[in-house]
Amino acid sequence: xxxxxxxxxxxxxxxxxxxxxxxxxxxxxxxxxxxxxxxxxxxxxxxxxxxxxxxxxxxxxxxxxxxxxxxxxxxxxxxxxxxxxxxxxxxxxxxxxxxxxxxxxxxxxxxxxxxxxxxxxxxxxxxxxxxxxxxxxxxxxxxxxxxxxxxxxxxxxxxxxxxxxxxxxxxxxxxxxxxxxxxxxxxxxxxxxxxxxxxxxxxxxxxxxxxxxxxxxxxxxxxxxxxxxxxxxxxxxxxxxxxxxxxxxxxxxxxxxxxxxxxxxxxxxxxxxxxxxxxxxxxxxxxxxxxxxxxxxxxxxxxxxxxxxxxxxxxxxxxxxxxxxxx
Amino acid sequence: xxxxxxxxxxxxxxxxxxxxxxxxxxxxxxxxxxxxxxxxxxxxxxxxxxxxxxxxxxxxxxxxxxxxxxxxxxxxxxxxxxxxxxxxxxxxxxxxxxxxxxxxxxxxxxxxxxxxxxxxxxxxxxxxxxxxxxxxxxxxxxxxxxxxxxxxxxxxxxxxxxxxxxxxxxxxxxxxxxxxxxxxxxxxxxxxxxxxxxxxxxxxxxxxxxxxxxxxxxxxxxxxxxxxxxxxxxxxxxxxxxxxx
Amino acid sequence: xxxxxxxxxxxxxxxxxxxxxxxxxxxxxxxxxxxxxxxxxxxxxxxxxxxxxxxxxxxxxxxxxxxxxxxxxxxxxxxxxxxxxxxxxxxxxxxxxxxxxxxxxxxxxxxxxxxxxxxxxxxxxxxxxxxxxxxxxxxxxxxxxxxxxxxxxxxxxxxxxxxxxxxxxxxxxxxxxxxxxxxxxxxxxxxxxxxxxxxxxxxxxxxxxxxxxxxxxxxxxxxxxxxxxxxxxxxxxxxxxxxxxxxxxxxxxxxxxxxxxxxxxxxxxxxxxxxxxxxxxxxxxxxxxxxxxxxxxxxxxxxxxxxxxxxxxxxxxxxxxxxxxxxxxxxxxxxxxxxxxxxxxxxxxxxxxxxxxx
Numbered sequence: 067x068x069x070x071x072x073x074x075x076x077x078x079x080x081x082x083x084x085x086x087x088x089x090x091x092x093x094x095x096x097x098x099x100x101x102x103x104x105x106x107x108x109x110x111x112x113x114x115x116x117x118x119x120x121x122x123x124x125x126x127x128x129x130x131x132x133x134x135x136x137x138x139x140x141x142x143x144x145x146x147x148x149x150x151x152x153x154x155x156x157x158x159x160x161x162x163x164x165x166x167x168x169x170x171x172x173x174x175x176x177x178x179x180x181x182x183x184x185x186x187x188x189x190x191x192x193x194x195x196x197x198x199x200x201x202x203x204x205x206x207x208x209x210x211x212x213x214x215x216x217x218x219x220x221x222x223x224x225x226x227x228x229x230x231x232x233x234x235x236x237x238x239x240x241x242x243x244x245x246x247x248x249x250x251x252x253x254x255x256x257x258x259x260x261x262x263x264x265x266x267x268x269x270x271x272x273x274x275x276x277x278x279x280x281x282x283x284x285x286x287x288x289x290x291x292x293x294x295x296x297x298x299x300x301x302x303x304x305x306x307x308x309x310x311x312x313x314x315x316x317x318x319x320x321x322x323x324x325x326x327x328x329x330x331x332x333x334x335x336x337x338x339x340x341x342x343x344x345x346x347x348x349x350x351x352x353x354x355x356x357x358x359x360x361x362x363x364x365x366x367x368x369x370x371x372x373x374x375x376x377x378x379x380x381x382x383x384x385x386x387x388x389x390x391x392x393x
Numbered sequence: 394x395x396x397x398x399x400x401x402x403x404x405x406x407x408x409x410x411x412x413x414x415x416x417x418x419x420x421x422x423x424x425x426x427x428x429x430x431x432x433x434x435x436x437x438x439x440x441x442x443x444x445x446x447x448x449x450x451x452x453x454x455x456x457x458x459x460x461x462x463x464x465x466x467x468x469x470x471x472x473x474x475x476x477x478x479x480x481x482x483x484x485x486x487x488x489x490x491x492x493x494x495x496x497x498x499x500x501x502x503x504x505x506x507x508x509x510x511x512x513x514x515x516x517x518x519x520x521x522x523x524x525x526x527x528x529x530x531x532x533x534x535x536x537x538x539x540x541x542x543x544x545x546x547x548x549x550x551x552x553x554x555x556x557x558x559x560x561x562x563x564x565x566x567x568x569x570x571x572x573x574x575x576x577x578x579x580x581x582x583x584x585x586x587x588x589x590x591x592x593x594x595x596x597x598x599x600x601x602x603x604x605x606x607x608x609x610x611x612x613x614x615x616x617x618x619x620x621x622x623x624x625x626x627x628x629x630x631x632x633x634x635x636x637x638x
Numbered sequence: 639x640x641x642x643x644x645x646x647x648x649x650x651x652x653x654x655x656x657x658x659x660x661x662x663x664x665x666x667x668x669x670x671x672x673x674x675x676x677x678x679x680x681x682x683x684x685x686x687x688x689x690x691x692x693x694x695x696x697x698x699x700x701x702x703x704x705x706x707x708x709x710x711x712x713x714x715x716x717x718x719x720x721x722x723x724x725x726x727x728x729x730x731x732x733x734x735x736x737x738x739x740x741x742x743x744x745x746x747x748x749x750x751x752x753x754x755x756x757x758x759x760x761x762x763x764x765x766x767x768x769x770x771x772x773x774x775x776x777x778x779x780x781x782x783x784x785x786x787x788x789x790x791x792x793x794x795x796x797x798x799x800x801x802x803x804x805x806x807x808x809x810x811x812x813x814x815x816x817x818x819x820x821x822x823x824x825x826x827x828x829x830x831x832x833x834x835x836x837x838x839x840x841x842x843x844x845x846x847x848x849x850x851x852x853x854x855x856x857x858x859x860x861x862x863x864x865x866x867x868x869x870x871x872x873x874x875x876x877x878x879x880x881x882x883x884x885x886x887x888x889x890x891x892x893x894x895x896x897x898x899x900x901x902x903x904x905x906x907x908x909x910x911x912x913x914x915x916x917x918x919x920x921x922x923x924x925x926x927x928x929x930x931x932x933x934x935x936x937x938x939x940x941x942x943x944x945x946x947x948x949x950x951x952x953x954x955x956x957x958x959x960x961x962x963x964x965x966x967x968x969x970x971x972x973x974x975x976x977x978x979x980x981x982x983x984x985x986x987x988x989x990x991x992x993x994x995x996x
Binding site: 443444445464465466469470474475477481482483484485486490494495497498499503542543545546 | 665848851852854855857858859861862863864865866867868869870923
C-alpha cells in the first residue's frame with residue numbers, strides 16, 4: 067500500500083516517482099519506435115498500442131484485487147485467476163438464464179465473488195494452517211485446481227460466448243476498437259478509481275491501509291485486523307468478479323481462462339509493486355502494451371513470451387516493481 | 394600480533410549512521426569486551442566483521458589478510474566464528490547434529506565428526522540433550538547450543554553476541570568459566586558484546602566502548618569504567634549498575 | 639531425521655543403560671537403503687501379477703515418483719520452492735527426443751544428455767535467482783515463468799518441431815539400448831523401477847551426506863549455516879542441479895514409454911503441479927514422502943477414470959466428464975496442508991518417533 071509511515075519528505079518521494087515515470091515513458095516510447103521500425107507500418111503499431119492499452123485496463127482491475135490481497139495480508143493468491151473464471155461462468159450463466167445485459171451481471175458476480183473471497187479466507191487461509199508462505203502457495207494452488215477442474219467437470223471444455231447487445235466498432239485515429247473492449251476499459255478504469263478513492267477517503271479504506279502498513283500497530287489502535295483481512299480478501303475477489311462481467315463479452319469463456327489471466331495478473335502485480343494499487347493499474351496498461359507489441363517484435367512467438375521476459379527482467383532487476391519499496 | 398584489525402569502518406543505513414570510523418585491534422589470545430548502550434552499533438559491528446554486512450568504508454583484516462566484505466562462510470572457515478544474539482538453531486536437527494554440522498568443514502569421517510561433536514556438547518554441558526531436537530531446548534540450552542556450534546567450527550577468534558543474555562545468574566558462571574578456559578586451554582581469542590558489567594570486568598583484558606556508532610573509549614576494564622565519558626553515556630554513576638551476582 | 643545412533647568408543651561410554659549391551663541400531667541411511675532394497679525386490683513381480691491396465695498405472699506411478707523425488711530434493715530438503723519443475727522434465731524429454739529422432743542417438747545417451755542440460759539450466763536460473771536474492775513467492779514465480787517460457791519457445795521453434803512435437807520411431811521387437819519394447823511389456827516397468835530405485839537411493843545418500851546436511855541447515859537458517867562454514871551458493875546450486883537432473887530422467891523415460899512428446903506434455907504446468915502435489919501429499923522434505931505420494935496420486939487418475947466411465951446411479955451426470963482426478967488431489971492437497979502439513983508419511987513418521995522417545 068502507498069504507506070505513509072516513512073521518514074522521507076514528500077517532495078523527494080514525488081521526485082522519485084516522477085523520475086520513474088519519466089524512465090517508463092522513455093522505455094515505452096523506445097518500444098513503440100522499435101515496433102515502428104520492425105513492422106514499418108504506423109497504423110499497425112498504433113492499432114497495437116490502442117488495443118494493448120485498452121486491454122491493459124482490464125488487466126489492471128484484476129491485478130488491483132490481487133495486489134490488495136498481497137499488500138494487506140501478505141498472501142499470494144494463486145487462485146485469483148480461477149476465481150475470475152468462476153465469475154465469468156456465473157456471468158455467462160446469468161445471461162443465459164435471464165437474458166440480462168452482460169455488464170449488469172456485475173450485480174451478481176461482485177457480491178458472489180465477495181462472499182467466495184470471504185469464505186476462502188476464513189475457511190482456508192486464516193489461522194495456523196495458512197500461516198507460512200509455502201502453505202499459502204499450496205492452499206491457493208489447490209484451490210485454483212479445484213475451481214478450474216470443477217468448472218471443467220460441470221460445464222465442459224467447449225468455449226461459451228456472450229455477445230454484447232449493440233456491439234459496435236469505434237475508430238480511434240485509424241485504429242479499430244470493438245465497443246466491448248472500449249467499454250471494458252472504461253469500466254475497469256472507473257472501478258479502479260473507485261477502489262482507489264475508497265482506500266484513500268473512507269474509514270474502511272484507511273483501516274485497510276493501516277493494516278497493510280503495520281498490522282500489530284493497527285491492532286493496538288483498535289482495528290479488528292482479522293476482520294479487515296477477510297474483508298480485503300473479499301474485496302480483492304470482488305475486483306475479479308467485476309472484471310469478469312466486463313470481460314465476458316470480449317472473450318470465449320473456458321475453464322482454463324483463469325490460468326492465463328492468473329499469469330498476467332501476477333506479472334502486473336510484480337511490475338507495479340506488490341501491494342501498490344496504483345501500480346497495478348499502471349502495470350496493467352504497460353503489460354497490455356507489451357503483449358501487443360510482442361507480436362510485432364517476435365513474429366510467430368506467443369504474446370505471452372514478451373510478458374514473461376518483462377516479468378523475469380523485473381524480478382531480477384527491480385523486484386519491488388515500479389512503485390514498491392525495496393525491502 | 395594483531396589477529397583482528399578494523400580500520401575506519403563505517404556503515405550507513407538509510408538515514409542512520411550505524412558505524413562511523415571504527416578502529417579496533419585485537420591481539421591473538423586477547424579477550425576484548427565490547428560494551429555500549431542499545432543501538433550503539435555493537436551487533437552491526439559484528440555483522441560487518443563477519444561478512445553478514447558490507448561496510449561502506451574501511452577495512453577489516455584477519456590474520457593479516459584483508460577480508461572486508463567476504464562472505465560469512467569464508468570467514469568462518471578461516472577461523473572467525475560468531476554467535477547470534479537471537480538464537481538460531483537448525484530446527485530440523487538434534488542438538489548433536491547442529492553441533493556436528495559446524496565441524497563438517499574441518500573434520501572428515503562420520504565417526505570422527507560424531508566424536509568431536511559429542512566432545513563439544515559435553516563441554517558446554519548439553520550431554521543430556523544431545524539427541525533431542527534442538528527446538529526442545531529452553532533458552533539457556535539454546536544459548537549453550539549457539540556456543541557449542543561456534544566452538545565446533547574451530548574458531549581462532551570467537552565473536553560472542555550477548556551470550557549471557559537471558560541466563561539466570563546461576564547459569565552464567567559455568568559459561569564464564571568455559572570462556573576463560575577457551576582462552577587458557579585452547580588459545581582462542583574472544584571478542585564479546587555484553588551488558589552484564591560483572592562479566593565484562595571479570596573476563597576482559599581490554600574493553601571497547603561504542604556509542605552511536607563510534608568508539609567512545611578503549612582501555613583496561615578499570616580505565617574504561619572510570620572514564621567520565623563512558624559513565625555519562627552508558628554506565629551511570631555506579632559502575633556496578635548492571636552487575637547482578 | 640533425528641540421528642539416534644551413537645557409535646564408536648566415545649559413544650559407548652555415553653550410551654544409556656538401555657542401550658548398553660545391545661548392538662547399535664543401523665544408521666538411518668543404511669536402514670533406509672535396506673528398506674529401499676526390500677521395496678524394489680517386492681515390486682519386481684508386479685507387472686507379472688497385475689492386469690495390463692494396472693501395469694500401465696504402475697509405470698505411471700514410477701514416473702511420478704521420480705519427478706517427486708527430484709522436486710523434493712530442491713523444494714523439500716533445500717526449501718527452494720519450485721513452481722516450474724516442468725522445465726527440467728521437459729528438457730529431459732526434449733533433449734532425448736531430439737537426439738533420438740534427429741540424430742538417432744540412443745535414448746540412454748539422450749537421457750544423460752537431458753540430465754546435463756537440465757542441471758546446467760537449473761544452475762543458471764539458480765545462480766541469478768540466488769545472487770539477486772529472490773526468495774519465497776518471487777522465486778516460485780520466477781521458476782514458473784521459466785517453465786512457461788520454455789513451453790512457449792518450444793511451441794514456436796521449428797527446429798524442434800514446434801507444436802507438433804516428436805514421435806519416437808517404432809522399432810521391431812525389443813531393445814534395451816533403444817529403450818523400446820512391445821506395448822505393455824514388463825520391461826518398461828522394470829527399467830522404470832531401476833530408475834526410480836536409483837533416484838531414491840541418490841536422495842537417501844544425498845540427504846545423509848555432508849553436502850545434504852549443509853543443504854538442510856541452509857534451509858533452516860541460511861545465515862547461521864554460513865556462520866559455521868557452510869558454503870551457501872555452492873550447495874544451493876548443487877541442490878538445484880541434482881533436483882533438475884533427476885527430474886529430467888522422468889522426462890526422458892516418459893517420452894520413450896508413451897512414444898510421444900510435445901511442448902504441452904513436456905513443459906505444461908500440470909507437470910509442475912503433479913510434482914508438487916505428489917511430494918506434498920506424501921510428505922515434503924522426507925525420503926519416503928514422494929514414494930507414498932506417487933502411489934496415491936498415480937493411481938488416482940486411473941481410479942477416477944473408471945469411475946467417470948461407468949459411474950454409479952447417483953453420480954450419473956459425471957459420465958464422460960474429465961477433471962475429477964485433479965479435483966480429488968486438489969482437495970487432498972488443501973486438507974493435507976491445513977491438517978497434516980508434514981504430509982501422510984511425514985505425519986506418521988513424526989508420530990512414531992515421538993512415541994519411541996517416550
